[in-house]
Amino acid sequence: MSYNYELLIIGAGSGGLAAAKRAAAYDINVAVVEKESLGGTCVNRGCIPKKLMVYAADFALQDQLATSYGWSECQRQINWSQFLSKVHHHIDKLNQSYLQTLEEAGIDPIFVIGDCTNRIPLTPVAIAEGQAVVDTAIGNQPQSVNYDSVPSAVFTRPEAATVGMTQSKALQKFGDSVRCYRTEFKPMLYSLSEQDEKVMIKLIAEGENQRIVGAQMVGEHAADIIQTLAVAIRQGVNKQELNATICIHPTIGEEVLTLE
Structure with missing residues (x-):
């Protein structure tokens, strides 16, 4: 044959x-x-x-x-x-x-x-x-894959996820123009519990306009929140634009938009 x-x-x-x-x-x-x-x-x-x-x-x-x-x-x-x-x-x-x-x-x-x-x-x-x-x-439509802002996650409990640059990589590339925003809090789901569960969110920004170049999160819904941030990072969204976005309350995701 x-x-x-x-x-x-x-x-x-x-x-x-x-x-x-x-x-x-x-x-x-x-x-x-x-x-x-x-x-x-x-x-x-x-x-x-x-x-x-x-x-x-x-x-x-x-x-x-x-x-x-x-x-x-x-x-x-x-x-x-x-x-x-x-x-x-x-x-x-x-x-x-x-x-x-x-x-x-x-x-x-x-x-x-x-x-x-x-x-x-x-x-x-x-x-x-x-x-x-x-x-x-085959299609005569040349395409390339952008590997710069690929989100990834570890599906443990709690979840961990990341996209873009880490703080150390951002400092290596941009130096003193890098600024990091970080928060740690107890999620509402555990507000009635004595369990010491935490959520950690970190944003890395650079330059005068504070363009977001990386984000990391450990906690509930980390994978879903971080992969949504991947769109913002690819589009060059800055910290001020995130803060100007009206959030949904009460959610874990709102902490990203109100992070100071």
């Missing part, structure tokens, strides 16, 4: 799948090379199962906090076999969805081993890179 393809994609992880689907939109013959399950590390061993496990752990944390709000104590145990079975079932459904999507797009899978990425090891970055490659090579 002969195979005639205009594009061969090695690896069906996040980047490979994004490139394949983008290439199919250009109406060319595409093949995806992958020995293991579709979706790569993110779907099968990383992002998805990791976040599901964090969600499972949250129920135990909520039980500890519930008594502070008047709920009676209860003793619950997790059935790990049942939980892991559900996780694997969910991942299998995702893989089936990928197979169906590739077939509907006219993309033929060839089962071989493949993995070749060495930039920022994050799923959204891989997706952006895959799309940029296809747009440049």
Whole structure:
């Protein structure tokens, strides 16, 4: 059997799948090379199962906090076999969805081993890179990926997230024009509890107009808040513009907009 393809994609992880689907939109013959399950590390061993496990752990944390709000104590145990079975079932459904999507797009899978990425090891970055490659090579629309303000998070409890420059990197690049704004407080969720839970938010600004070049946060909703700030940083928003924005009260996010 002969195979005639205009594009061969090695690896069906996040980047490979994004490139394949983008290439199919250009109406060319595409093949995806992958020995293991579709979706790569993110779907099968990383992002998805990791976040599901964090969600499972949250129920135990909520039980500890519930008594502070008047709920009676209860003793619950997790059935790990049942939980892991559900996780694997969910991942299998995702893989089936990928197979169906590739077939509907006219993309033929060839089962071989493949993995070749060495930039920022994050799923959204891989997706952006895959799309940029296809747009440049096939669509005649040259694209590049901006790696300067890529947000990232650690899905522990509490969450931690960052985007842009850290304080030390900003000082190295801009020197004495850097100014840091930092706050630490107890989130409202724990206001009735004796638990000493904290949220930390830090903004790094530079220059006379105090352009925001970085942000870090540890605490509840850190990932969602920081990835929203990524848009502001890419657009060159300054500290005064953040402070002039009317916030939603009471929220953790308002602390970013009122930080002094």
